[in-house]
Amino acid sequence: MESTIENRLEWTRDIFPEDHKYLTFLKKVFRHEFRKNGFRRISTPLLEETSLLRKVYPENHNMYGLYHFQNKDEVDVSLLPSATVWIMRAYVESEAFNELQPVYYYYIERCFRQARKRKEQYIIWGEIIGESDPIIDAQNIYMIYTALNKIGLWEGISIRINSYGSAKEMDKFGEELDSFFANKTWIMSPETAEEYKINKLAPFYSEDEDDKILAGSAPSILKFLKKDSKKHHESFKMYLDDLWIPYIEDHTLFFPEQHYTNSVWQFHDADGKIIASGWRYDTLAKNIWSPKDYPAAGFSLDVGHIIDDLKSRHISIKNKDQIDLYFVQLWDEAKRVVFPLSLEARAKWINTMASLWTPSIKEQMLK
Numbered sequence: 001m002e003s004t005i006e007n008r009l010e011w012t013r014d015i016f017p018e019d020h021k022y023l024t025f026l027k028k029v030f031r032h033e034f035r036k037n038g039f040r041r042i043s044t045p046l047l048e049e050t051s052l053l054r055k056v057y058p059e060n061h062n063m064y065g066l067y068h069f070q071n072k073d074e075v076d077v078s079l080l081p082s083a084t085v086w087i088m089r090a091y092v093e094s095e096a097f098n099e100l101q102p103v104y105y106y107y108i109e110r111c112f113r114q115a116r117k118r119k120e121q122y123i124i125w126g127e128i129i130g131e132s133d134p135i136i137d138a139q140n141i142y143m144i145y146t147a148l149n150k151i152g153l154w155e156g157i158s159i160r161i162n163s164y165g166s167a168k169e170m171d172k173f174g175e176e177l178d179s180f181f182a183n184k185t186w187i188m189s190p191e192t193a194e195e196y197k198i199n200k201l202a203p204f205y206s207e208d209e210d211d212k213i214l215a216g217s218a219p220s221i222l223k224f225l226k227k228d229s230k231k232h233h234e235s236f237k238m239y240l241d242d243l244w245i246p247y248i249e250d251h252t253l254f255f256p257e258q259h260y261t262n263s264v265w266q267f268h269d270a271d272g273k274i275i276a277s278g279w280r281y282d283t284l285a286k287n288i289w290s291p292k293d294y295p296a297a298g299f300s301l302d303v304g305h306i307i308d309d310l311k312s313r314h315i316s317i318k319n320k321d322q323i324d325l326y327f328v329q330l331w332d333e334a335k336r337v338v339f340p341l342s343l344e345a346r347a348k349w350i351n352t353m354a355s356l357w358t359p360s361i362k363e364q365m366l367k
Contacts, residue, residue: 012120013304022307023122025151025317027108030124030301033147037139039104039126044086046109050076055288056085056259067112079112083125084281084298085288091129092290101130122303132282132295134232137263138239140299144267144276145245152315153306156270159246161236162253164260165221165229167283173221174200180218187214204254212252220251232262259284263297269309276301 015023034041050068068078080086087105090096096103107125126143128136141159148154164170177200185193188203192211195202203215225233240247253264260279267276278299285294310317325345329338 015122019307021317022310023303026124026303026306029147029151030106030108033143034104034106034126037104037143039106042087042090042105042107043109044080044083044090044107046080047071047077048080048086048089050078052089052288053078053081053085056257056284080109082111082300083107083109083123084127084279084284087125087127087298088129088281088284088290088294088296089288091294092285092288097130097294102128102136103130104128124301124303125298126300127296127298129294129296131297132232134236134263135239136297137236137265137278137280138243138245140278140297141240141245141247141265142243144299144301148267151310152313153269153275153309157275158248158268159265160248160250160253160268161240161263161265162250163221163225163229163233163236163262164254164264164280165225166261169221169224169226169229173219173224176219176224177201181214184214199256199258201254201256201258204252205256215252218252222249222251229262236263255279259287269305273305273308274302275305275309 031041053068067081068076071077087107091103091105105127107123107127109123109125111121111123112119126140128140145154145159148157165173181196181200181203185196187210188196189206189208189211192202192206192208195206203211203218206212206215222233237247237249247265253266255264255277259281261282262280263278264280265278266274269275276299278297280295280297282295283293284296285292327338327342329335
């Protein structure tokens with residue numbers, strides 16, 4: 001019988017040493033940016049009860065389907081589709097709202113989304129909870145903007161921004177979209193036409209070219225913003241202008257999730273791929289189970305796309321694992337002599353290097 005070794009799940013991805021070199025580099029770059037800006041690292045479980053997520057991702061929501069299953073206790077659980085809900089749940093559950101606000105979290109893990117081409121993704125994520133000032137949104141963009149500049153990826157990248165306004169303003173906008181799209185659903189792709197039944201924003205986040213053209217001719221939500229939302233959006237743009245950050249107002253920029261408020265934004269590379277997305281979600285906490293809402297703003301970076309861009313631009317990453325000494329031996333008797341010598345040489349190298357380090361680093365390396 002012919003055998004096969006193709007056992008990896010099709011929605012997962014192997015990360016080989018060559019890509020890990022880039023991944024380690026990106027982790028270092030963004031960890032530095034996070035710490036410099038007051039973020040602290042948080043880790044949450046990869047699994048959560050599906051009942052919590054269904055408050056944000058409805059059962060019939062096609063675009064961001066969940067990988068969910070029953071555990072041994074017959075509880076329906078889901079793999080992490082994004083960090084936002086997990087982190088907000090952790091924030092409320094741990095009563096972090098009693099700390100000095102806002103709190104800054106960063107998160108470097110994997111997530112699993114059925115709707116993406118890369119269904120298992122490595123993500124670099126940031127969340128700021130406890131502040132509604134639009135300067136927070138501008139700060140997040142500035143941090144990514146400067147980091148991409150540092151690693152040589154700014155050329156050809158564009159920043160697009162839009163607003164969701166408030167829930168009431170979004171409802172009014174939805175009524176306008178109903179009128180506009182009423183006799184145009186036949187133009188939509190079959191998937192988008194089906195999604196449109198449960199989310200009027202479906203044409204805006206579709207990847208189909210005809211859907212994008214249709215969305216481009218739709219009304220803009222900016223016309224529906226009232227005093228507070230309009231002020232938030234104008235202040236957001238003002239801070240970006242103050243920082244000399246170029247951006248494009250894009251009235252078609254919306255995400256599948258329906259819990260966002262006010263500012264949303266994206267970084268696109270020269271090929272139009274999304275390498276970073278940001279959002280504000282001031283009403284998410286109540287959407288799950290919190291008795292009170294907490295203003296928050298977050299963002300994520302698509303590590304896979306950034307690595308692809310680094311490779312395509314032939315941006316080299318320094319490899320510190322250089323070889324200083326190499327032993328060659330022939331036959332078993334030589335191996336018996338060389339093996340202890342190689343271990344002794346490694347120990348001497350560590351001791352030599354450790355003499356140049358501070359006491360704390362030396363202790364860590366010699367453990």
